Amino acid sequence: MEPSDEEAESALDRMIDGYKDTQFVAVAARLGIADLLGDGPLTSDELADATGSDPDALYRVLRVLAVRGIFAELPERRFAITPISDLLRTQHPASQREIAVFDAGPWYRAYGALAHTVATGENAFRHVHGMSLFEYLADHPDEARMFDRRMTSFSTAEIPQIVEAYDFSGVRTVVDVGGGEGRLMSAILRAHPALRGVIFDQPHVVGGAGNTLRQDGVADRCTTVGGDFFEGVPEGADLYLLKWIIHDWEDEDAVKILSHCARAMNPEGRVVLAEVVIGAPNSGDDGPLLDVHMMVLPGGRERTEAEFAELFAAAGLRLTRAIVTPGIMCLLEAKPAPAQ
Ligand code: SAH
Numbered sequence: 001m002e003p004s005d006e007e008a009e010s011a012l013d014r015m016i017d018g019y020k021d022t023q024f025v026a027v028a029a030r031l032g033i034a035d036l037l038g039d040g041p042l043t044s045d046e047l048a049d050a051t052g053s054d055p056d057a058l059y060r061v062l063r064v065l066a067v068r069g070i071f072a073e074l075p076e077r078r079f080a081i082t083p084i085s086d087l088l089r090t091q092h093p094a095s096q097r098e099i100a101v102f103d104a105g106p107w108y109r110a111y112g113a114l115a116h117t118v119a120t121g122e123n124a125f126r127h128v129h130g131m132s133l134f135e136y137l138a139d140h141p142d143e144a145r146m147f148d149r150r151m152t153s154f155s156t157a158e159i160p161q162i163v164e165a166y167d168f169s170g171v172r173t174v175v176d177v178g179g180g181e182g183r184l185m186s187a188i189l190r191a192h193p194a195l196r197g198v199i200f201d202q203p204h205v206v207g208g209a210g211n212t213l214r215q216d217g218v219a220d221r222c223t224t225v226g227g228d229f230f231e232g233v234p235e236g237a238d239l240y241l242l243k244w245i246i247h248d249w250e251d252e253d254a255v256k257i258l259s260h261c262a263r264a265m266n267p268e269g270r271v272v273l274a275e276v277v278i279g280a281p282n283s284g285d286d287g288p289l290l291d292v293h294m295m296v297l298p299g300g301r302e303r304t305e306a307e308f309a310e311l312f313a314a315a316g317l318r319l320t321r322a323i324v325t326p327g328i329m330c331l332l333e334a335k336p337a338p339a340q
Contacts, residue, residue, distance in 0.1 A: 021068065022103065022104050022108060023104055023108075024061065024064055024065055024068065024070070025065075025070065025088075025100045025104070026100050026101055026103075026104030026105075027061055028061075028062075028065055028070060028071075028085065028088060028100075029088050029096075029097045029098075029100035029101045029104075030101050031047075031051040031053065031058075032051070032090065032097070033047060033051070033062070033071070033079075033085070033088070034081055034085040034086065034087075034088035034089045034097070035089055035090050035091075036050055036051070037071070037079060037080060037081040037085070038081065038089060040080075041074055041078040041079060041080040042078065042079065043076065043077050043078050043079075044058055044059035044062050044077045044078075044079060045059075045077070047062070047079065059077060062079050065085075066079065069082055069084055070082060070084050070085045070088075071085055088100065098146055098149060098150075099150060099153060101146070102143070102146040102147070102150055103150075105143070106125075106129065106136065106140075106143060107296075107297060109128050109129070110124045110125040110128050110129070110133075110296050110297060111124065111296055112124075112128065113125075113127045113128045113296075114292075114296060117295060117296060123295070123296075123298075123299035124295075124296040124297075125296060125297050125298070125299070126299065132298070132299065133297050133298045133299075134202070134248075134298065138202065138204060141204070144204065144205070145208070148180055148181050148205060148208055149181070151180050151181070151244070152180065152181045152183050154244075155183060155184065155243070155244075156183075157327055158274070158325070158327045158328065158329050159183055159184050159187045160187065161325040161326050161327045161329065162184065162243070162274050162325060162329060162331065163184075163187050163188055163191050164325075165323050165324075165325045165331055166272065166323065166331055168188070168191075168192050168195065168239070170238070171192075171195065171238045171239045172194070172195065172196065172238055173195070173196045173197070173198065173236070173237040173238050173239070174188060174195060174196075174197045174198070174237060174238070174239045174240075174241055175197070175198045175199075175200055175233060175234050175237045175239070175240050175241065175264075176188075176197065176198070176199050176200065176241045176242075176243070177200050177229055177233055177240055177241065177242045177245060177257070177261060178200070178201055178229065178242060178243070178244075178245040179199035179200060179201050179206070179209060179241075179243075180201060180205060180208075180209070181205075181208050181209055181212055182199045182206075182208075182209030182210075182212040182213055182222075182224070183212055184241070184243055184274075185197045185199050185209075185213075185218075185222060185241075186212050186213055186216040186218055186222075188241075189213075189216075189218040189221050189222060190216060190217075190218060195221065196221050196222065197218075197221060197222040197223075198222065198223050198224070198225055198234050198237065199213075199222060199223075199224045199225070200224075200225045200226075200227060200229070200233055200234055201224075201226065202226060202227075202228070203226030203227070204226075205226075206224040206225065206226045207224075207226075209224050210224060229245075229257050229260060230253070230256055230257070230260075231260075232260050232263075232264065233257075233260045233261055233264045234264065235264040235265075236264070236265075236266060237264070237265060237266065237269065238265070238266050238268065238269050238270070239265075239269065239270055239271075239272060240261040240264070240265055240269065240270070240271045240272070241271075241272050241274070242257070242261070242271065242272070242273050242274070243273075243274035243275075243329075244274065244275065245257065245273075246258070246273055246275060246300075246303075246308075246311070247275055247276070247290070247294050247300050247301065247302055247303070248294065248298040248299075248300040249298070249299075249300045250299065250300060250301065251311060251314075254300075254311050255311055255314045255315050258271065258311060258312065258314075258315035258317060258334075259315040259316065261315075262315050262316045262317050262336060265336075267336070269335075269336075270320070270333055270334060270335045271312075271317060271333070271334045271335075272331055272332065272333050272334075273308065273331070273332040273334075274329045274330075274331055275302070275303070275308070275329065275330060275332060276290050276302055276328050276329060276330065277302075277303070277304065277305050277308070277322070277330040277332070278291065278302050278303060278304045278307075279304075286328045287302050288302075290302050305319075305322050305330075305332070308322075308332050312332075312334040312337075313337065316336065316337050317334035317335065317336060317337055318334060318335060318336075318337040318338075319332060319333070319334050320333045320334060320335050321333040
């Protein structure tokens, strides 16, 4: 049904206003207001004192956060937590606090240059920050740790579905290329007690994976290797898994990474990508949104199945299967292309 004029206007207003909400929530998250309100309501002056903020400015922002339902405003400038701000408590099992802070920082600033990207095709993140996303993260350890956790939080729902969807029989060793904090590898090793794994990522990232592996009791079956996948990847494994790696890169770089995997693997080996695959027009918003996210941040793209098949072919591989998981990810399996 067509929206009424009023509905159309308010839908547009909400989108135009979106930039404000990102910053409102980020201020509350950064200052840890929800944590401070965990034991009961406090006045805005008490909150300003506890967070070293300007009392007048903080009150005015809290009043808006209350309008949005993030806090409740009580008489005499007292504020209380609500079910929404409960999710901003650091200790909440599904805490969004760090995500709210992170997304309002370097990513938000990069989105400010979206018009530049549309005009020129140049990467917004590089335009704003003067370096690529991954160079920036290598230079900013605190934000890099937040990024790694942000990636892991994106993956929490997807990991069990990926482990379930793929048949690992016949596979003895798996390399998770760009394996980040190691959650996917750890889930695979727990599900398959005979498998051995290698987590490969940049040196400053793989250090964090050791903790995950030890906590999950699989450290004895997994090594971590630091390196650069444009130089090469660990050799001799049966399966090279790349989850949300290829979408970070334009075709030329993507083919380089895949070629290194093709060269490194056992003759019977395979590559499996876990990616969102772009479907027919209007077939869901995940692909198109992530695609622009990749354009703005790392300077990559989401692809259709046919586009993945072309990348594989350029790397000496052939697409053998596309397995749809119940979530947003698809598993794209490729094996060495027969010699011409
Ligand atoms: N597979 C993980 C992480 C994806 S984010 C997940 O799905 O959650 C992309 C990963 O690629 C990051 O962990 C980043 O450190 C890694 N990466 C980026 N450039 C790299 C390079 N040149 N060599 C190795 N890893 C790299």
